[in-house]
Amino acid sequence: MTKFEYLSVLTSIIIGLALANLLSGAARLIQLRARVKPHATTLCWMAMLFLANIQIWWVAFERREANEFSFFAFLLYLMMPIATFLVSFLVLPDLGDEDQVDLAANFDGNRPWFFGLLGLVPAVSLIEEWTHDGNIPLDSDAAFRFVFLGLCVLAACVRSARFQLWNAVFVLCGFVAYVSVLFLQLR
Template sequence: MSKFEYLSVLTSIIIGLAIANLLSGAARLIQLRHRVRPHATTFCWMAMLFLANMQIWWVAFERRDSAAFSFFAFLLYLAMPIGVFLASYLVLPDLGDEDQADLAANFDGNRPWFFGLLGSVPVVSLLEEGLRDGYLPHDTDAAFRLFFAGFCVVAACIRSPRFQFWNALLALACFVAYVGVLFLQLR
């Protein structure tokens, strides 16, 4: 077993837990459709977080040829799937059978934490890449990550449901374009 294979197991577990949470949450929303009022903002973020989890897992393959792994560099790398896992958990309320879940209130209540965690992921990815490569990237990819992090800071501060809906829709569209441009082929 290579170092990459060994370390990728933990990364895959964290990503798998995040995806399982999103998918089981989606299934529970279908089951509870008569008691849970739909919230488009939450649905957009669920889709975006699913893609983000998949993208982190997909990009992890680029590290397969890396010969040097240090404990702290790996911790920094793990901060990305951990951040997306936590955001994936916060995007949905507990969907138990007893009461009605309020998706909008859950999103608004978790908004600062949600965007704080989500905005930290691209910053951590830039730092991890800089530590791994010995320099900070300064290309279009890095610009997108910094823009996304900045936009998360703004979104954390704005309560407007209308803003949050358009923000979620724009983030989803931009992330789909980002993945489409940079990550369609496994490198």
Template sequence: MTKFEYLSVLTSIIIGLALANLLSGAARLIQLRARVRPHATTLCWMAMLFLGNIQVWWVAFERREAREFSFFAFLLYLMMPIAMFLVSYLVLPDLGDEDAVDLPANFEGNRVWFFGLLALVPGVSLIEEWVKYGAVPLDTDAAFRIVFVALCVVAVSIRSARFHFWNALFVLAGFVAYVSTLFLQLA
């Protein structure tokens, strides 16, 4: 077993837990549909987080050729799947058998933590590049991540449901374009 294979197991477990939470949450929403107060913004973020978790896992393959791994560099990298797991958990309320599920109230109640943690993912990625190369290359990939962080920072301070719906749609569409442009083939 290579060092990469060994370390990728933990990354895969964390991402797998995040995906399991999103998928089981989606199934529970279907089961409880008669008692769920719908919220398109939450559904957009669920789709975005599903794709985002897969993209974090997909890009992890780029580390396969690294010969040296340090504990703190790995810990820094691990912050991305951990943040993705946490936002994948926060996007939905506990879907027990209570009388009603209020998705808009859950979103608003978790908004600050949701966007704060979500901003960590591209933020940590940019920090990693800066630590590794001494600078962040100014390319399409870095530009997307910077815009993503900026949108998260703005979303923390805005309470408008309309803004959050359009922001979620914009980010989802932008993320699909980002992945389609830069990550369609496994490197």
């Protein structure tokens, strides 16, 4: 087993837990559809988080040829899947035996934490690139991460449901474009 294979197991477990939470939450929403008022913002973020978790796992493959790993560099890298796991958990309320499930109230109540943790992902990604390469290239990849980080900061501060919906749609479409342009092929 290589060092990369050994370290990627923990990353895969964290991402797998996030995906399991999103997928089981989606299944529970279908089961409880009579008691759940649909909330487009939550559904957009669920789709985006599904893609983000897969993208983090997908990009981890680029590390397979690295010969040196340090504990703190790995810990910094783990902050991305950990943050997406936490956000994947916050996006949905506990779907227990309540009479009504209020997705909008859950999203609004968790909004500052949701976007604070989500903003960690591009921030950590940029910091990690800077510590690993000594700089952050000003390319479309970095530009997307800066814009994404800015939108997270803005969305954490804005309560407007209309803004939150348009932000979720914009980020989901932007993320699909980002992955389509930069990450379609495993490198």
